[in-house]
């Protein structure tokens with residue numbers, strides 16, 4: 001099954017819903033070029049005031065970690081609770097810390 | 098062999114623990130196939146479903162209704178798109194999925210092979226067809242495959258006005274002139290049974306159901322969902338004064354559910370087999386859109402390539 | 412004609428332009444060349460029907476005879492519709508549809524921009540909202556004109572054919588009569604001369620990038636503003652108005 005080279009490539013879409021928030025992955029779509037991808041993303045993913053800013057990335061440019069490596073990649077962080085502020089006991093009465 | 102067994106155990110354990118399966122996770126081949134089949138059928142239903150409703154955009158009887166219907170049918174295009182995207186995460190391209198629809202190989206919900214004959218059908222479709230679809234979709238927000246579940250969450254948010262606008266149309270017609278009232282009742286008569294069929298064969302005869310439940314692709318059985326839909330819809334029909342076309346419909350004090358008549362499965366199978374009133378028209382319309390759009394898609398790619406080349410040269 | 416009558420007619424013209432084009436674009440819904448594009452085109456139709464409703468609601472108020480936006484949209488007949496002839500033209504292939512929108516947008520944007528400065532507050536407000544929508548319309552229709560013109564050989568021919576066929580309707584966009592004269596004088600609407608030069612400039616820039624040729628200004632078909640249309644409009648209205656006509660007085 002050979003793909004028609006004239007098929008519009010796949011883009012992943014990230015939308016920032018409000019100033020100051022992260023761009024969040026919302027889905028994907030097809031477009032011939034980046035400009036069209038942004039416009040399609042606007043028409044497809046922001047029809048209900050969801051959008052403030054849009055990023056599009058060619059899906060082929062994304063490398064993903066393997067979920068089954070999850071243990072190796074992410075579990076080692078589990079016992080480093082000293083990275084979290086709640087790890088520390090502050091003396092009673094101390095303010096603004 | 099033992100290896101696959103272990104992988105499958107790990108997979109099932111994740112599912113049992115209500116962890117979502119993500120695209121790069123190992124998954125049984127049959128799970129992947131099952132998902133590709135189900136999600137693409139679902140996507141096709143959204144896209145083909147645009148046609149019977151699109152049929153009335155030009156004739157919507159007020160500017161408000163015209164805008165609502167346009168927005169509603171457009172939403173369905175969006176739903177198709179989100180779902181095709183979910184299929185792509187399983188390694189099946191939009192083109193392949195689309196080709197399967199256009200060649201008649203893939204299925205879509207049979208309900209869209211019925212014609213929208215009068216304006217009241219737009220009310221009935223929103224109320225009953227979207228209503229039945231929503232039952233399924235709410236369940237699917239908790240489906241085990243991550244990208245499918247996320248698409249469904251988005252879809253459910255958007256669906257919330259679809260059923261309401263249909264019910265509103267029916268309510269206005271039911272209160273309207275005698276002709277309008279008759280139009281509404283006639284639409285309910287024609288769409289009621291096909292909507293019940295949307296939930297699929299009864300559990301006893303449902304070929305994929307047991308496995309889908311084990312994999313938590315489906316979370317509730319066809320019959321369960323159908324019963325909830327009937328209970329809710331009967332009450333809604335009463336409120337607007339329309340009659341459900343089922344002489345056997347009766348409240349059952351014991352079960353706290355409505356008892357109801359028998360679905361004509363020969364009709365259902367006949368429509369699935371391609372002999373519904375509009376099967377050919379629907380496929381022809383999709384094929385026409387695709388083939389007549391080819392030069393448009395080609396032009397955009399050709400231009401993008403030229404521009405990229407120029408940019409490189411600069 | 413007094414200023415009141417002129418204002419009513421002007422609002423009907425703006426409402427009808429947007430309504431008829433929106434109706435035409437709605438015909439594509441479910442049949443577009445690509446799902447993404449189907450959605451984009453419907454967004455455009457939705458913007459236009461919103462603008463149509465704003466102008467028709469205002470027209471109904473200005474008229475003050477108890478008619479509603481729906482009465483105006485569904486119960487006026489062919490000769491009472493005062494949209495420009497361009498918008499009622501058939502969709503044709505996608506190049507025709509895009510080209511029709513491009514020519515409309517290239518005129519519509521500078522017009523709505525100018526209307527934001529209208530002495531009539533309501534019109535200024537309607538235009539203020541429309542400008543954002545129409546800016547996006549012009550941007551995307553221009554991009555498609557360029558893609559078609561400079562895309563494949565086939566798309567180039569189709570775009571040029573569409574442009575040649577539709578050019579004759581561009582004259583009607585700029586026709587000015589009593590209605591305009593009265594309202595220009597009152598500062599409610601702009602003179603068409605600067606709109607025309609903005610239109611010319613947009614067309615020149617976009618066509619150059621699209622490697623398309625601007626047709627020569629030959630015979631221009633005009634009459635839309637006086638309710639003298641092409642034969643297409645009657646069929647469009649027959650479809651659009653049928654339910655309201657078949658069930659007089661009914662609610663929907």
Ligand SMILES: [Fe+2]
Nearest residue numbers: 143146173230
């Ligand atoms: Fe649907």
Ligand SMILES: [Fe+2]
Nearest residue numbers: 143172173176
């Ligand atoms: Fe949907």
Ligand SMILES: [Fe+2]
Nearest residue numbers: 173227256259
């Ligand atoms: Fe829906």
